[in-house]
Amino acid sequence: MINAIENNLQRGINLLNSISDEQYSDSSVGPYYSTIGGHMRHVLDVFSCILKGLDNSFVDFSVRERNELAEKKTNKGIEYFEDIILQLKKLNKADFDTEIKVTDDMGLGKEIANYTIAATLMQAHSHAIHHFASIGYLVYQLEIQLPDADFGFNPTSPKKTK
Secondary structure: OHHHHHHHHHHHHHHHOOOOHHHHOOOOOOOOOOOHHHHHHHHHHHHHHHHHHHHHOEEEOOOOOOOHHHHHOHHHHHHHHHHHHHHHHOOOHHHOOOEEEEEEEOOOOEEEEEEEHHHHHHHHHHHHHHHHHHHHHHHHHOOOOOOOOOOOOOOOOOOOOO
């Protein structure tokens, strides 16, 4: 599981290594005017919430870092990716079935659910792919070349052939 997550997060690093800070923080694309950096930072914040919550078995997705530099500067984004990957590699697979509490604000207040560590990591991985697909739209609109043809594609999605 960690290898799959790392492979996907490495795609983010590869993209950041191929774009400028201006492209990373460009908010000119509608309809949401989000940035590549904003999506990347958000993806990493979710993993950070998990990693921080494991010590007390309580993950709160509503308490995110929102490091502004990590969404404006590619080098800071890369550092954030590398830190998250390093922490993920330290996780013990034997603990993946451990139950934890997870909370998030669902729009009408916080809800708490029981998860396993593995389920939480799977959710974060899927969430990252979803945001990478949104980034793919931004990249296309900004006429940036993706460094990886699988960037933003869920492995279970059928591939279109030309």
